[in-house]
Amino acid sequence: MNEIFENIPEIKYEGKNTKNPLAFRYYDADRIIMGKKMSEHLPFAMAWWHNLCAAGTDMFGRDTADKSFGAEKGTMAHAKAKVDAGFEFMKKLGIKYFCFHDVDIIPEADDINETNRRLDEITDYILEKMQGTDIKCLWGTANMFSNPRFMNGAGSTNSLDVYCFAAAQIKKALELTVKLGGKGYVFWGGREGYETLLNTDVKFEQENIAALMKMAVEYGRSIGFTGDFYIEPKPKEPMKHQYDFDAATAIGFLRQYGLDKDFKMNIEANHATLAGHTFRHELRISAINGMLGSIDANQGDYLLGWDTDEFPYDVYESTMCMYEVLKAGGLTGGFNFDAKNRRPSNTYEDMFHAYILGMDTFALGLIKAAELIEDGELDAFVEKKYESFNSELGEKIRSGKASLEELAARASEMKTCKTPQSGRQEYLEGVVNRVLFG
Ligand code: XUL
Numbered sequence: 537m538n539e540i541f542e543n544i545p546e547i548k549y550e551g552k553n554t555k556n557p558l559a560f561r562y563y564d565a566d567r568i569i570m571g572k573k574m575s576e577h578l579p580f581a582m583a584w585w586h587n588l589c590a591a592g593t594d595m596f597g598r599d600t601a602d603k604s605f606g607a608e609k610g611t612m613a614h615a616k617a618k619v620d621a622g623f624e625f626m627k628k629l630g631i632k633y634f635c636f637h638d639v640d641i642i643p644e645a646d647d648i649n650e651t652n653r654r655l656d657e658i659t660d661y662i663l664e665k666m667q668g669t670d671i672k673c674l675w676g677t678a679n680m681f682s683n684p685r686f687m688n689g690a691g692s693t694n695s696l697d698v699y700c701f702a703a704a705q706i707k708k709a710l711e712l713t714v715k716l717g718g719k720g721y722v723f724w725g726g727r728e729g730y731e732t733l734l735n736t737d738v739k740f741e742q743e744n745i746a747a748l749m750k751m752a753v754e755y756g757r758s759i760g761f762t763g764d765f766y767i768e769p770k771p772k773e774p775m776k777h778q779y780d781f782d783a784a785t786a787i788g789f790l791r792q793y794g795l796d797k798d799f800k801m802n803i804e805a806n807h808a809t810l811a812g813h814t815f816r817h818e819l820r821i822s823a824i825n826g827m828l829g830s831i832d833a834n835q836g837d838y839l840l841g842w843d844t845d846e847f848p849y850d851v852y853e854s855t856m857c858m859y860e861v862l863k864a865g866g867l868t869g870g871f872n873f874d875a876k877n878r879r880p881s882n883t884y885e886d887m888f889h890a891y892i893l894g895m896d897t898f899a900l901g902l903i904k905a906a907e908l909i910e911d912g913e914l915d916a917f918v919e920k921k922y923e924s925f926n927s928e929l930g931e932k933i934r935s936g937k938a939s940l941e942e943l944a945a946r947a948s949e950m951k952t953c954k955t956p957q958s959g960r961q962e963y964l965e966g967v968v969n970r971v972l973f974g
């Protein structure tokens with residue numbers, strides 16, 4: 537087998553002072569943090585689509601990077617070359633997982649039967665490559681947004697024919713996910729939403745999406761898929777209004793349709809900020825509802841109003857993310873770099889620099905989040921903030937045994953109410969800086 541990334545060695549941990557651009561400064565796979573190896577805290581995944589397929593095309597210009605990997609694009613030979621490139625890439629970086637859409641791994645044919653045959657062939661090849669490695673699939677998904685048939689949605693389409701194609705793609709993608717040992721299956725509702733209510737029956741569309749998800753759960757369980765289904769919330773783009781706006785909306789939807797036992801959230805940082813939330817907020821809302829499943833690790837740009845899918849470099853954000861993850865007891869899924877190089881970063885080396893940056897950013901975030909937790913000042917503050925509820929009446933409220941009359945009587949006795957204690961936000965922000973920067 538010819539090496540594809542010829543001048544790139546295996547990437548090793550060299551410590552924070554290294555100037556070697558092809559080494560980790562913080563990601564030290566075997567280092568123990570809070571009783572667990574870094575590699576167990578951080579199951580990183582390669583996103584097939586950005587890393588092996590996307591080559592820089594945007595609305596204003598064509599590819600800048602060469603991702604042919606020595607084969608003619610649009611052929612099965614190219615699909616296989618991508619597998620070779622992907623496995624060499626993951627091995628060199630010590631990445632143990634990949635995520636894929638059906639159409640990332642093969643060129644889609646006109647006839648779905650031929651598409652499925654190609655999917656069988658390529659996943660046989662991927663399985664072969666997996667042998668003798670500990671690389672597995674983190675999650676699979678069906679791309680139900682690129683093909684023109686999905687212009688009015690997949691589960692939310694007006695066309696019964698399109699709905700059947702969506703079902704067929706999910707069925708196949710689930711089979712492939714099981715075949716490749718996938719831990720999860722993702723629904724990202726890219727076209728599940730609307731542009732205008734003038735032509736949209738929202739209730740009808742949401743019920744149909746739920747029905748499709750229900751069929752997916754039934755089929756998945758019937759073929760031995762024991763992992764989690766995930767919704768990946770995003771408020772907009774490509775649609776103006778997307779039904780899975782944010783974690784709270786998606787969780788409400790899942791509960792309404794009885795899907796909450798099989799589904800969790802796959803939270804993407806850039807989607808959180810598009811919804812007007814912090815990444816951290818979305819993680820907390822998922823965690824307190826028992827639905828923190830997996831993460832699409834990337835970063836948006838606060839000056840741009842779209843999904844820029846940048847590789848994460850902001851250590852403050854990754855620290856806050858890892859703080860939430862550690863507090864939640866870890867992820868059942870992993871950290872998928874749903875991120876792409878900037879268009880002018882168009883060489884093979886840039887692909888490695890991007891992953892080294894992302895992995896180091898999360899490793900440093902993990903180190904700092906553990907320090908914040910071990911420091912204990914934030915936790916102690918929050919505990920004290922609510923201490924007035926550590927009283928007989930507080931217990932009664934917490935256990936649902938209090939009544940409005942009783943509380944009103946207490947207020948009436950007090951006559952006037954004291955202002956509660958300060959929230960001390962600025963002080964606490966200083967605490968974070970002390971732990972982060974010493
Ligand atoms: C799009 C996005 C997708 C999903 C998988 O914004 O994040 O790549 O992660 O379909």
Ligand code: CO
Nearest residue numbers: 768804832874
């Ligand atoms: Co994503």
